[in-house]
Amino acid sequence: MTTPDSSFFRVERDGPVALVVMNRPDKANSMTPDFWTDLPRIMDALGRDESVRCAILAGEGRHFTGGMDLAAFASLAGLFQKEPGRAAYAMRDLILALQDAFTALERARFPVVAAIHGACLGGGIDMITACDLRIASADASFAVEEIHIGMAADVGTLQRLPKLIAPAVAAELAYSGRRFSADEARSIGLVSAVHEDREALMAAAxxxxxxxxxxxxxxxxxxxxxxxxxxxxxxxDGLDYIATWNAGMLRPGELMAAVQAKMAKQQATFADLLVGQKLG
Structure with missing residues (x-):
């Protein structure tokens, strides 16, 4: 598999696991314009590789991510000088595109594990809530920071966070913008485990x-x-959906292989999915 070139991410493979690393450590992995275009391209490319079965999302350097690169907002100054209706239309289109960058994590056919160390701020919360699993190192800290720059978080936090933790807690964090620790993140259910340091975190991931x-x-x-x-x-609706899913997708051969391997105390092996099929 050839992943798209990226000035922001480094992509490594460890067998069936893809490691997607934000690689802008000198700027706390703050999210530049390249971040927003490269993340969905990378996830889509990994999704077309039948051998990829799980991905880890991590950050290089001292922090997972400081969130949106505020310099990116400067480029929007000219937009607000345009005719208001057209400016609003363009702004909505931009926000939808940014949202889709994180939805690419949710859309991936395989689970994405967020391995969080150091700061995870602002857009970082939007991003990890779109991941399937979240674990952290003891030094991790979190904040829904958008309120501090006079805006409501608009790329996923307000929609996904209340589905992961108690809605009242999500509201308090969004209204206050306060920092909270890895231990608190675990206690409220945002992360499932806290590890001693980044090395232990990455090993666990x-x-x-x-x-x-x-x-x-x-x-x-x-x-x-x-x-x-x-x-x-x-x-x-969910019960009906899973009944229909398993009626079509449950394969007797895989069931038998799994049961036989379990009885023999061995690891079953399973074929890769068929993905990226095209006509012609």
Missing amino acids: RDMAHSIAQKSPLAIAGIKRNLAYARDHSVA
Whole structure:
């Protein structure tokens, strides 16, 4: 697989696991314009590679990410000098494009593990809430910082965070913009584990990703799709959806292979998914 060139990200492979690293450590991995275009391109490219079964999202340097590069806002100054209706239309289009960069994480057929160390601020919260799993190092700190620059978070935090933690807690964090620690993030359910340092964090992320990669990719894709569906629909609708999914996707051969491997105390092996099929 050839991943798109990126001035912001470094992409590495460890067998079926892809490591996607924000690589702007001198600027705390703050999100430049290249970030927003490169992230969905990379995720889409990984999704077209049948051998990718899980991804880890991490940051190089002292911090996971400081959020949006505020210099990027300067480029919008001219937009607000335009005719108001057209400026508003263009601004909405831009926001939708930024939202889609993070939705690419949610849209991926495989789970994405966010491995968070140091600061995870502003857009970093939008990003990790679009990931499937979140773990942190003990030095991690978090904040929904947009309120401090006079705006409501608009690329995912206000929509996804209340589905991950108690809505009242999400509201308090968004209204106050206060920093909170890795331990608090674990206590409210934003992250599932806290590790001693970045080295231990990355080791745990790799272990988690490889454990997922050993499972049936068809079952993993089904779990991811159905968790997202259940989040946005009623229990009754979710039950109907999983019944239809398994009626079509449950494969007797994979079930038998998994059961036999379990009885033999061995690791079952599963074929990659077929992806990226084209006509002609």
